[in-house]
Amino acid sequence: MAIAIRRAQTTWEGPLASGTGLIRMDSGAAGELAVTWASRTDRADGKTSPEELAAAAHSACYAMALALRLGEHKAVPERLAITATVILDESGGVPTIVSSHLEVTARVP
Known part of the structure; x- marks a missing residue:
């Protein structure tokens, strides 16, 4: 039996290079977190x-x-x-x- 089950959801809109995503965690601890390809590979610019x-x-x-x-x-x-x-x-x-x-x-x- 699992000790805990945690969930998060991501919605993505647009193509990889210019699209944007929002990450939500069921706990609500972090609010919505923005994510982009650029924040992943270049500069974070306030995104994760x-x-x-x-x-x-x-x-x-x-x-x-x-x-x-x-x-x-x-x-x-x-x-x-x-x-x-x-x-x-x-x-x-x-x-x-x-x-x-x-x-x-x-x-x-």
């Missing part, structure tokens, strides 16, 4: 990208997992700072996430 959302998810998930494991060893962290860097590149001519790198800074007594 699938890679930025993947980086946010990866860093948050890792922070929680690390806090859990440290706590199991009686080393409750005072602060964890996780930065995820997701890289989009071409693989076989197709845009592909090729890596997600985590940088971790921790203050653990």
Whole structure:
């Protein structure tokens, strides 16, 4: 049985290069997030990208997992700072996430 089920929806209008999308998460935590091909491959200009959302998810998930494991060893962290860097590149001519790198800074007594 699943611990949680989360959903998000994206609507896209227009061709890839000049079209626009809106991402909505069922939680409502982030409101509507605009996404474009340019925000994905060039400049963000206040819009997000699938890679930025993947980086946010990866860093948050890792922070929680690390806090859990440290706590199991009686080393409750005072602060964890996780930065995820997701890289989009071409693989076989197709845009592909090729890596997600985590940088971790921790203050653990």
